[in-house]
Amino acid sequence: MNIRAMVQRTQEVFILVYLTLFSKATGLKPYPKPSLPQVEGAAFCLSWRLAVETDNVRAWRTVPTQCLRYIETYMIGGQYDRDVDFLIGQILSYVNGIALSGDGMDAWILDVDDTCISNVFYYKSKRYGCDPYDPSGFKAWAMTGGCPAIPGMLGLFSKLVSSGFKVFMVTGRDEETLGQVTTENLHNQGFVGYERLILRTAAYKGQGAVAYKSNIRKQLAEEGYKIWGNVGDQWSDLQGDFVGNRTFKLPNPMYFVP
């Protein structure tokens, strides 16, 4: 045993003594001690999340099961909120630099789910996306009209409206079944003063989000609107045609909308 190995061994014993002494008092569980596999796991989930957020991984169906704890911590432990707020700061600095035309045709597009109002509470019951998409479960949740506002996005929304932008809320939610409750949900969360809430009508049923939303934006462009910005939690909100002068991708590691 050389000096270095001895020092290392002594350290290990010391840590063990320390953990044994204080684990009861602090309520911290020393076992399993932080091991390489755990660290590797978080590192893997961090790589997975980056790849998802950069649109490198597409059409994924569920969060990798080993990332359940990681995504839960990300979503409700503070970092998701910080990421959203940082992004909103960036959007606001862009907004503040815009010289409005003043012709009433300056527009912004905001997605609804997990952009303006949050489904994190619902997704908690779906293991933060480790369970596959459940259309009827999600519909039942949406029907409650209880999705809370994402605070920073409500602030951005208010800023846009008061600055004179026409704000279009564009969602893939079905108009027939969810139109009324979505209108009410947005209203009860303070999203008041938008120009139009656009939901998916029968004509767009079965269409992918990129095609559907491109079509909607095309119509707005044809009406003469200048789309200054476009905010969504899905890449499919921001791809295709007439995407807007700037697009902003909010984080969402819980699900993928094709």
Add this chain to the structure above:
Amino acid sequence: MNIRAMVQRTQEVFILVYLTLFSKATGLKPYPKPSLPQVEGAAFCLSWRLAVETDNVRAWRTVPTQCLRYIETYMIGGQYDRDVDFLIGQILSYVNGIALSGDGMDAWILDVDDTCISNVFYYKSKRYGCDPYDPSGFKAWAMTGGCPAIPGMLGLFSKLVSSGFKVFMVTGRDEETLGQVTTENLHNQGFVGYERLILRTAAYKGQGAVAYKSNIRKQLAEEGYKIWGNVGDQWSDLQGDFVGNRTFKLPNPMYFVP
């Protein structure tokens, strides 16, 4: 002082004793101890990096100074390598699903700097991007021809070539001054067997990367090439026209190429 505070205080003393005893032996510096501001700082830098990688923050000139240590740790502490390797895994699974036409026109586009060969060693001297872009400094580095291969990307490159794809290396480097040394650098790092190395000629001088690279890809499309994939560390590698059937964004939190 209640029990909890006492326990906490005792823990702190214990940790201090531990650090004092072993810091010399291990070479670890116990001061400054991890404090809340540092943790908060890491959270900010994590938000900043996500925003950069998702193309939400654009035309940024330098890494925020408070993120120097964070970016250094990211780049050389293992997570950058893991993110790159994870992404390459995704690319390979896409590659494996491609049915080549077999007409010799199946193409891939790879960027060069920080896609195939790495400038991390150079950027260490530029505080990992906290210092502003230094054209002559970078040129001097590039002239050494000593950029090492990014190992996983060399593996991907070899796989593409051996699978029958025509690989085009497309770089914003100036052909006149850096053509020779870039050819040699790629060669000495094992990038052998590509179809063409395309550098920036006088005709494209001063053009933004999106326009320049779109033009190059347009020419390849006109020659009849089908661009299956396009890999770069900059969004400007992957935006514009003829971007390819799939694009893949490698991480790079050190600099932004407009």
